[in-house]
Amino acid sequence: THFGFQDVRLEDKEHMVRGVFDSVAESYDVMNDLMSAGIHRVWKDTFVACTRVESLAKAIRCNAEELTILDVAGGTGDIAFRMVDAMGCEERAKSSGRDPVSVTVCDINTEMLRVGQRRARERYGAALLDETQALSFQEGNAQSLTQLEDNSFDLYTIAFGLRNVTDVDAALREARRVLKPGGRFMCLEFSHLPHPVLQSLYDVYSFNVIPTLGEAVANDRASYQYLVESIRKFSDQETLVKRMTEAGMEGARYTNLTGGIVAIHEGWKP
Ligand code: SAM
Numbered sequence: 001t002h003f004g005f006q007d008v009r010l011e012d013k014e015h016m017v018r019g020v021f022d023s024v025a026e027s028y029d030v031m032n033d034l035m036s037a038g039i040h041r042v043w044k045d046t047f048v049a050c051t052r053v054e055s056l057a058k059a060i061r062c063n064a065e066e067l068t069i070l071d072v073a074g075g076t077g078d079i080a081f082r083m084v085d086a087m088g089c090e091e092r093a094k095s096s097g098r099d100p101v102s103v104t105v106c107d108i109n110t111e112m113l114r115v116g117q118r119r120a121r122e123r124y125g126a127a128l129l130d131e132t133q134a135l136s137f138q139e140g141n142a143q144s145l146t147q148l149e150d151n152s153f154d155l156y157t158i159a160f161g162l163r164n165v166t167d168v169d170a171a172l173r174e175a176r177r178v179l180k181p182g183g184r185f186m187c188l189e190f191s192h193l194p195h196p197v198l199q200s201l202y203d204v205y206s207f208n209v210i211p212t213l214g215e216a217v218a219n220d221r222a223s224y225q226y227l228v229e230s231i232r233k234f235s236d237q238e239t240l241v242k243r244m245t246e247a248g249m250e251g252a253r254y255t256n257l258t259g260g261i262v263a264i265h266e267g268w269k270p
Helices: 010-024 030-035 039-050 051-065 077-087 108-125 128-130 168-178 196-218 221-233 236-247
Strands: 065-074 101-107 135-139 153-159 179-190 251-259 262-268
Touching: 010 030, 010 108, 010 262, 030 039, 030 108, 030 196, 039 051, 039 077, 039 153, 039 179, 039 251, 039 262, 051 065, 051 077, 051 153, 065 077, 065 168, 077 101, 077 108, 077 153, 101 108, 108 128, 108 135, 128 135, 153 168, 153 221, 168 179, 168 236, 179 236, 196 221, 236 251
Parallel strands: 065 101, 065 153, 101 135, 153 179
Antiparallel strands: 179 262, 251 262
């Protein structure tokens, strides 16, 4: 059967997902480019453009307030780096003092965080991490963000992370809890194609090509088989809107990208 992991007990899923990302951490960025023919970069650019962090950061700087962003399941930093770039944090790092903008990357997996921190240092030097603290990395589980206080973030993002969480509804409730009232939740995730024929063609591609690529490039068929299965089993667009609403978010809605291969979901904490 295609769904080799579907009998995994819930309490084992977290352990298994940890193992998957431990083994893919080093090859993760290259594999993303190969599997999606580079399109994941466009999806991520579009996602970050939709957050409008650039104009939020401008408004904050004028009012000398703070803008706090939490990127959950942030892995090797792709979303956080785009946000930091859009908000001009590197430019501000040349002048001293703490940046009024902060992006916190939170991930359950220390290997992914290690790769992310290394990439951040290569890209920006130490200033953003150590001096202005515009960018920070911390370990944490999306479904119980016990290290984070209620009402503390203006924006919560999760990109290609929610489907890996064992208890998605708990993660949505946690997102609502840590957001400030009026704060925004944004999720970028694989979703479902509205047309069954397109969905079957896409399944043929993903179930055959992706595990084979995983084996050839990363010598790890099983992890990439898991990735494909987790995509297929995750909620479709409307179901995720419903789950967000049940978790107490308002204005839940989605936008499809590439015909629904991925979708951006967003909502507000009232
Ligand atoms: N957001 C990054 C990106 O778009 O490139 C990484 C996405 S990667 C496919 C999924 C990430 O989710 C991994 O880094 C994994 O460790 C993390 N993850 C899985 N389960 C998690 C959980 N329960 N809490 C926090 N992070 C989790």
